[in-house]
Every structure is written in structure tokens, then in C-alpha cells.
Amino acid sequence: xxxxxxxxxxxxxxxxxxxxxxxKGDYIITVESTLASTTCHRCGREINKFHSHDRAxxxxxxxxxxxxVYIRLRPKRYECPFCSDKKHRKISTQQxxxxxxxxxxxxxxxxxxxxxxxxxxxxDMAIKENLGYEAVVGIINRYVATxxxxxxxxxxxxxxxxxxxxxKGRSDxxxxxxxRLKDGQVKVLAVLPNREKETVKAFLARMPTRxxxxxxTVCTDxxxxxxxxxxxxxxxxxxxxxxxxxxxxxxxxxxxxxxxELKRLKTELSEDEYNTIKGAMWxxxxxxxxxxxxxxxxxxxxFAYAPSLKSAYDFREQLTAIFEKDLTKTQATQAIKKxxxxxxxxxxxxxxxxxxxxxxxLNEITNYFLHRDSSGFVEGLNNxxxxxxxxxxxxxxxxxxxxxxxxxxxxxxxxx
Ligand SMILES: [Zn+2]
Numbered sequence: 251x252x253x254x255x256x257x258x259x260x261x262x263x264x265x266x267x268x269x270x271x272x273x274k275g276d277y278i279i280t281v282e283s284t285l286a287s288t289t290c291h292r293c294g295r296e297i298n299k300f301h302s303h304d305r306a307x308x309x310x311x312x313x314x315x316x317x318x319v320y321i322r323l324r325p326k327r328y329e330c331p332f333c334s335d336k337k338h339r340k341i342s343t344q345q346x347x348x349x350x351x352x353x354x355x356x357x358x359x360x361x362x363x364x365x366x367x368x369x370x371x372x373x374d375m376a377i378k379e380n381l382g383y384e385a386v387v388g389i390i391n392r393y394v395a396t397x398x399x400x401x402x403x404x405x406x407x408x409x410x411x412x413x414x415x416x417x418k419g420r421s422d423x424x425x426x427x428x429x430r431l432k433d434g435q436v437k438v439l440a441v442l443p444n445r446e447k448e449t450v451k452a453f454l455a456r457m458p459t460r461x462x463x464x465x466x467t468v469c470t471d472x473x474x475x476x477x478x479x480x481x482x483x484x485x486x487x488x489x490x491x492x493x494x495x496x497x498x499x500x501x502x503x504x505x506x507x508x509x510x511e512l513k514r515l516k517t518e519l520s521e522d523e524y525n526t527i528k529g530a531m532w533x534x535x536x537x538x539x540x541x542x543x544x545x546x547x548x549x550x551x552x553f554a555y556a557p558s559l560k561s562a563y564d565f566r567e568q569l570t571a572i573f574e575k576d577l578t579k580t581q582a583t584q585a586i587k588k589x590x591x592x593x594x595x596x597x598x599x600x601x602x603x604x605x606x607x608x609x610x611x612l613n614e615i616t617n618y619f620l621h622r623d624s625s626g627f628v629e630g631l632n633n634x635x636x637x638x639x640x641x642x643x644x645x646x647x648x649x650x651x652x653x654x655x656x657x658x659x660x661x662x663x664x665x666x
Pocket of ligand 1: 291
């Protein structure tokens with residue numbers, strides 16, 4: 251039978267002096283550095299004249315078999331022969347690679363916390379790890395910058411401007427600027443405080459010229475300020491309104507009519523009749539091809555009571571089909587114009603707000619057909635942002651928002 255279990259501490263250049271367990275069941279592991287020199291904080295020279303041990307510090311480390319672990323260490327102090335004189339001795343404390351003297355944790359522990367923060371919340375981490383909220387924020391601040399480092403990039407290819415409303419039902423938007431690199435990676439470049447043209451322009455103008463030149467496409471929502479800002483700063487980049495944003499608009503139009511019609515039917519139909527179309531909302535939102543047979547029947551019953559809904563549904567599906575097709579920009583423009591005309595000559599008015607949008611942004615919308623490959627990502631990012639919003643409700647500090655997005659997108663790659 252084994253009576254001993256050997257576990258690596260994963261801390262370089264130390265030897266263990268003592269292991270104790272306190273009353274709470276935490277391991278307190280006392281270690282000593284095996285390195286015999288340090289760098290003078292004044293002259294930068296390597297010095298090895300031992301002076302003394304500093305007061306003991308305690309650092310939270312990775313858990314062992316479910317127990318919290320604390321590393322206890324008395325840092326070594328060295329005297330610099332070059333900087334000291336008879337009156338004043340210059341003493342430097344030994345710096346070790348596995349902890350930061352400003353932190354109460356080992357780096358290994360902090361990286362584990364960061365990894366667990368991906369798609370989670372600070373509150374969650376604080377509770378699970380029995381850490382203070384501020385301690386978690388401190389860890390994030392030590393590892394995640396609040397601004398992009400341009401030096402890490404060679405090319406951007408596609409840049410996205412996406413907005414999120416930070417408070418429910420209020421129109422204070424922040425703008426998330428991302429780059430989609432050639433290998434499919436998504437990088438957060440900035441979180442801007444509002445969606446005004448001058449704000450977006452100022453950010454784009456701050457980007458180094460060598461990187462500006464590498465942007466061939468900018469994907470945005472339908473918002474004139476973005477389009478103008480991009481044109482003014484990145485003249486040659488093509489602005490694309492992604493089909494995801496377009497689809498949201500026309501699908502909402504069709505959905506509004508569904509709400510109105512169901513309200514009408516509820517008052518006009520008998521209870522028994524109304525019961526036969528209950529639950530029609532989800533099938534109505536699905537594409538024709540995704541309907542199960544009983545859902546298709548349910549929809550047909552609904553459409554028999556409300557023919558205008560069938561018409562709206564069919565128009566919605568026709569437009570989606572256009573975006574699915576492998577068309578050139580010219581072909582797509584023609585197809586969409588034809589669709590527009592048919593909607594206008596129909597009895598429907600639910601698409602009217604969308605038709606106005608279409609007139610304003612047709613060029614940017616059909617630019618989608620120039621670089622179809624640049625799309626799928628937006629949906630992915632939008633979902634990430636939606637989830638982040640739910641988790642970080644009221645996270646109004648833009649620096650924090652930038653850090654959290656950065657962690658969600660890159661945390662696994664960096665800390666796993
Ligand atoms: Zn010195």
C-alpha cells in the first residue's frame with residue numbers, strides 16, 4: 251500500500267522546509283528560494299552578497315486535493331557592493347519568477363483564476379475561490395491590459411463595429427471594435443463609449459497607418475455614422491452591413507405582424523378555435539426547411555385564419571433565400587430590388603420600416619455578396635456579447651468590458 255503521495259508544487263527554484271495543515275484544513279507550505287543572487291533595483295547589476303531574510307509573506311497557490319494551499323516564504327535580501335557606501339547600504343529584495351510582489355497569489359494560481367473567469371463572472375469566481383471581489387479584479391488588472399497593443403498585429407483584413415446597449419431599454423450604446431484575422435481568430439481592438447461618428451473616427455485614426463492599410467472590409471450595423479467614419483478614415487475599405495443585422499430587421503417586421511394578428515385572433519376566434527393555433531410562435535420563427543410536420547400543420551392552420559401572416563412569412567423566407575444564394579453583387583441587387591417591388595405591391599405594410607432601411611443601405615447590404623466569407627463570425631461574436639451582457643449587467647466601466655471580452659475570446663488560448 252502506498253502511504254505517500256508525491257505532488258509537484260510546480261514552483262521553480264525553491265526547496266520545501268515544512269508542510270503544515272491549519273485548523274481550516276488549508277496546507278501551509280514553507281519554502282525557501284534556492285537562488286543565491288538578485289538584481290540590484292538601483293544599478294541593475296547581479297548581486298550576491300546576502301544581507302538578511304525579509305518578513306514572511308504568504309501566497310495563495312493552486313489547491314491540492316481540494317485543500318487550499320498557501321506558500322510561506324521569507325524573501326532573501328542582498329546588499330549591492332556597487333551602490334552602497336559607508337553610511338547607506340543599498341539592499342534589494344530577491345525577485346522570483348513565480349510570484350509578483352504586489353500580489354498575494356502565485357502566478358500559477360492567478361492564471362488558473364483567469365482561466366476559470368472565461369465565460370464566468372467575477373462574483374462567481376470570488377465565491378467559488380473564497381477570494382474578495384477586489385482580489386479577482388486585481389488579478390484581471392495584472393494580466394489583461396485595458397487597451398489593444400498594436401504591436402501584436404501585422405494585418406487586420408476585416409474589422410467589425412458592433413454595438414451593444416448596456417442597460418435594458420435604454421439607448422446608451424457602446425461600440426465593440428474587433429478584427430477578424432486571416433486564420434479566423436477574433437481580436438477585440440476597443441470598446442468605444444458611444445456610436446457617434448467623431449468617436450469612431452478618432453479611434454480609427456489612432457490605428458497605425460501600416461495597419462489601416464491592411465483593412466479591406468469593415469462590417470457594421472446599419473448606422474450612418476459608422477459608414478461615414480470608415481469612409482473618411484479608411485477611404486478604400488469596403489463597408490459591409492452583415493446579413494445578420496439585415497435579417498434581424500426584416501424578421502422583426504414579420505414578427506410584429508404575428509403579434510398583431512394573434513392579438514386580433516384571440517378576440518375574434520372562439521376559445522376552441524384559438525387553441526388549435528396555440529404555440530404558433532416558434533414554428534413561425536423557424537425557416538420552412540426546419541419545420542417538423544406537426545409544426546408545418548400548425549402554421550397552416552394559423553395562415554388559414556390570417557392570410558397576411560402567410561404572405562409576410564413567405565416574403566421573409568424569400569429574402570433569406572436570396573442571401574443563401576451564390577450571387578454576385580449586381581445579381582443580388584437586382585433580386586433584392588425585385589423583392590422590394592413585390593412587397594410594395596402587396597397589401598402588407600409590416601415591412602415598410604425595413605424598406606426605408608433597404609433604400610438607405612442597399613449598397614452596403616449588397617456588399618455582403620463581395621466577401622461572403624466575412625459573415626459567420628458576427629453571429630458568434632454577437633452571441634458572446636449577449637452572454638457577456640447578461641453576466642456583466644451594469645458593467646459600465648469600458649476598461650473592464652474590454653478586459654472581459656478579451657478574456658472570453660482569448661482566455662483559453664492564453665491560460666489553458
Ligand atoms: Zn546596485
